[in-house]
Amino acid sequence: MQLSIIAGFVISFGALCLSVMIESEWNIHALGAFFNQSAMITIFGGISGVIVVAFPVDELKEIPGALKKAFMNVEGVNMVVMANKLLALAQKSRQEGILALEGELPNLEDDWMRKGLQMVVDGIDRAVIRDVMEQELDEFSRKIGIGPEIFQQLGGFAPTLGIIGTVMGLVNMLAHMEDASKLGGAISVAFLATFWGILSANLIFLPIAARIKVKNTELSLTRQAMIEGILSIHAGESVRILEEKLKVFMNHEQREKFDTERATPA
Numbered sequence: 001m002q003l004s005i006i007a008g009f010v011i012s013f014g015a016l017c018l019s020v021m022i023e024s025e026w027n028i029h030a031l032g033a034f035f036n037q038s039a040m041i042t043i044f045g046g047i048s049g050v051i052v053v054a055f056p057v058d059e060l061k062e063i064p065g066a067l068k069k070a071f072m073n074v075e076g077v078n079m080v081v082m083a084n085k086l087l088a089l090a091q092k093s094r095q096e097g098i099l100a101l102e103g104e105l106p107n108l109e110d111d112w113m114r115k116g117l118q119m120v121v122d123g124i125d126r127a128v129i130r131d132v133m134e135q136e137l138d139e140f141s142r143k144i145g146i147g148p149e150i151f152q153q154l155g156g157f158a159p160t161l162g163i164i165g166t167v168m169g170l171v172n173m174l175a176h177m178e179d180a181s182k183l184g185g186a187i188s189v190a191f192l193a194t195f196w197g198i199l200s201a202n203l204i205f206l207p208i209a210a211r212i213k214v215k216n217t218e219l220s221l222t223r224q225a226m227i228e229g230i231l232s233i234h235a236g237e238s239v240r241i242l243e244e245k246l247k248v249f250m251n252h253e254q255r256e257k258f259d260t261e262r263a264t265p266a
Helices: 003-023 028-034 037-054 063-071 079-096 098-107 111-121 126-144 146-174 180-235 239-247 252-263
Strands: none
Touching (some): 003 028, 003 180, 028 180, 037 180, 063 146, 063 180, 079 111, 079 180, 079 252, 098 111, 098 180, 111 126, 111 180, 126 146, 126 180, 180 239, 239 252
């Protein structure tokens, strides 16, 4: 579990609860006024139906994986490990020739790297290798982009459903105006749908979408670095040139770890 996302939710919801308690002179029961069943059913029930209409079932199956990516430390291809492996293969290729890489292919854990290097060993043209791998990267990016897109759409639907719920509440209130003493409570209940719509969008759905996008960017960058590494090996470029190319795709922390490992004798 990634503690940062839990901390973020605790801080944001805690701040809201604290502000309510301050306004109510520290009456904890005041929080109960915000938990209205009809409002929450309107929002969370409504968006459940809307999202089924908006996305095919095959794409909805990506939601669990997207949530796992947001909340858990899901390991993809480690950028530093991948870079070091490519450098070792580049060194072997320059010393023993491209065909020497064929014996290394069964030992590669990443299917994508194995497929790319197999094309290099088979003597396929550089432009063709780039075209094939970039097309596969586009499809990979499209697939992992479904998850954040769903949560982005949820963040757009929720406030609108909140307004619908508020209008429904006001209509119901106006239809029963015999007792003027109950109007204040009825109005507050009506606006709770808008409250939950805006809250769920801005404190749940949109932040989760943004977090998944950050994770997806890291995954795509690693794949882009892999493409450049494989094409560099194909071109027979020096290990030093490949090293500098790979460092372009690394963040500060990854670059420091990479430089440290490269400077440490094996």
